[in-house]
Amino acid sequence: MTEKVTKTSPALILLAWAIVGIPWLWGFSQTLQKAAALFQ
Amino acid sequence: MPSFFDRSSQIAKPGFSRWLVPPAALAIHLCIGQAYAFSVFKLPMTKLIGVTASAPDDWKQSELGWIFSIAIVFLGLSAAVFGRWVESGGPRRAMFVAACCFGGGFLVAALGVQLHNIWIVYLGYGVLGGIGLGIGYISPVSTLIKWFPDRPGMATGMAIMGFGGGAMIASPLSLMLMKFYATPQSVGVTQTFVTMGAIYFLVMMFGVFLVRLPADGWKPDGFVPRAVAGTMITVGNVSVDQAFKTRQFWQLWLVLCMNVTAGIGILETASPMIQEMFPGHVTAAAAGGFVGLLSIFNMAGRFVWSSTSDYIGRRNTYMIFFTLGILLYASIPSIGHMGSVPLFVAVCVILLSMYGGGFATIPAYLKDVFGTMHVGAIHGRLLTAWSVAGVLGPVLVNYIRDYQLAQGVAKPDAYNVTMYLMAVLLMVGFVSNWFMKPVDTRHLYQGEPLKA
Numbered sequence: 001m002t003e004k005v006t007k008t009s010p011a012l013i014l015l016a017w018a019i020v021g022i023p024w025l026w027g028f029s030q031t032l033q034k035a036a037a038l039f040q
Numbered sequence: 041m042p043s044f045f046d047r048s049s050q051i052a053k054p055g056f057s058r059w060l061v062p063p064a065a066l067a068i069h070l071c072i073g074q075a076y077a078f079s080v081f082k083l084p085m086t087k088l089i090g091v092t093a094s095a096p097d098d099w100k101q102s103e104l105g106w107i108f109s110i111a112i113v114f115l116g117l118s119a120a121v122f123g124r125w126v127e128s129g130g131p132r133r134a135m136f137v138a139a140c141c142f143g144g145g146f147l148v149a150a151l152g153v154q155l156h157n158i159w160i161v162y163l164g165y166g167v168l169g170g171i172g173l174g175i176g177y178i179s180p181v182s183t184l185i186k187w188f189p190d191r192p193g194m195a196t197g198m199a200i201m202g203f204g205g206g207a208m209i210a211s212p213l214s215l216m217l218m219k220f221y222a223t224p225q226s227v228g229v230t231q232t233f234v235t236m237g238a239i240y241f242l243v244m245m246f247g248v249f250l251v252r253l254p255a256d257g258w259k260p261d262g263f264v265p266r267a268v269a270g271t272m273i274t275v276g277n278v279s280v281d282q283a284f285k286t287r288q289f290w291q292l293w294l295v296l297c298m299n300v301t302a303g304i305g306i307l308e309t310a311s312p313m314i315q316e317m318f319p320g321h322v323t324a325a326a327a328g329g330f331v332g333l334l335s336i337f338n339m340a341g342r343f344v345w346s347s348t349s350d351y352i353g354r355r356n357t358y359m360i361f362f363t364l365g366i367l368l369y370a371s372i373p374s375i376g377h378m379g380s381v382p383l384f385v386a387v388c389v390i391l392l393s394m395y396g397g398g399f400a401t402i403p404a405y406l407k408d409v410f411g412t413m414h415v416g417a418i419h420g421r422l423l424t425a426w427s428v429a430g431v432l433g434p435v436l437v438n439y440i441r442d443y444q445l446a447q448g449v450a451k452p453d454a455y456n457v458t459m460y461l462m463a464v465l466l467m468v469g470f471v472s473n474w475f476m477k478p479v480d481t482r483h484l485y486q487g488e489p490l491k492a
Contacts, residue, residue, distance in 0.1 A: 013059050038326045
């Protein structure tokens with residue numbers, strides 16, 4: 001008897017990446033704005 | 041019935057996507073990377089009593105500087121001491137303990153701030169938080185290497201890039217929270233610590249629930265492991281205790297220590313250095329922008345260099361770091377004399393990308409040399425090099441600069457000796473890496489792989 005294989009849903013992968021990616025992008029954009037002062 | 045934290049409960053079921061593991065690792069590293077942004081609390085914590093200005097009983101900057109130093113020392117110590125425990129229990133248990141220590145460290149530190157007792161803050165953020173940092177830092181590394189045997193550099197680079205990115209979130213978040221909680225009677229540090237401790241605990245728990253270990257013998261589709269050893273890649277495994285006795289471990293320890301010490305040379309003094317080397321050309325705001333730019337390259341270098349190392353090899357990657365690093369550090373005094381700010385910035389961002397790259401490439405280098413069996417535990421012991429560099433780098437930079445100024449050297453030239461010294465340190469790392477050889481087969485573990 002073989003075990004039933006349930007593939008991870010792509011939506012779950014996307015959600016997991018969004019949970020860590022959104023705060024990261026926010027922090028990155030904040031740093032980028034700060035860094036822009038060097039070129040002004 | 042196995043408990044949630046048993047190793048057997050952490051094994052992924054067939055069909056589980058390995059692409060869920062990097063977000064789990066990032067959930068940990070993005071949180072603990074907050075340590076790099078701790079300096080945003082330094083000024084407010086010198087005004088806990090006076091609020092608008094420092095009162096006589098307020099803490100001094102020199103007392104507060106120890107909080108970060110203690111945390112980094114305990115990071116290295118805990119990674120070294122608990123490495124085997126992390127390997128044997130699997131990533132879930134380790135991540136949970138890391139979440140409790142790191143989140144709890146904030147809460148204890150908040151109590152210390154509320155009672156205005158610096159020793160409680162040292163114990164909370166420094167000791168407890170530092171242990172959370174150390175266990176959290178190594179907890180996903182060997183798991184990622186097992187899930188991505190085809191691209192171990194890229195996989196660990198992704199997680200360790202998160203550590204660099206953590207400061208980018210923590211810095212503005214801390215400032216926003218302190219502003220939100222500030223009242224005429226308080227600078228809002230206590231409440232900010234409590235809030236951040238709770239947030240970090242919850243985000244790290246997301247990683248705890250998400251992480252899985254691959255089943256024994258699992259391989260990605262189409263992946264064929266090397267049948268014979270490459271120039272540096274072993275086909276066997278070396279146990280953590282045996283690795284500690286090899287020349288290769290100490291060579292890699294030196295490689296990491298020199299690379300980190302040199303990088304800290306720039307990180308530690310970035311803002312005053314650019315202002316003093318180019319007087320009248322760089323404002324304080326622009327210097328802050330320079331620090332931000334360095335953070336971005338420090339973070340990006342972790343992913344780019346470690347991914348590149350999957351194609352060009354780890355030893356070659358470090359040869360680039362050291363060769364290019366020596367040339368660039370040695371060129372900084374001349375660039376200062378030329379007065380070229382853009383060239384100085386370009387050199388510094390490349391150096392910082394290699395600083396980050398050094399951190400991110402080392403786990404895959406360890407995997408190549410010692411195999412995957414105890415790579416997390418070996419990585420933990422190697423991180424003591426970071427603790428040493430964390431103390432050595434700033435001490436060297438600050439002491440030499442102050443000595444130069446005391447000798448009457450002009451401020452723009454006060455960093456020249458430091459930069460040449462950093463180039464010398466990189467030469468030591470170059471030699472250590474140059475003589476890197478595969479481990480002798482007598483060190484290889486014979487028998488069934490041990491969990492740790």
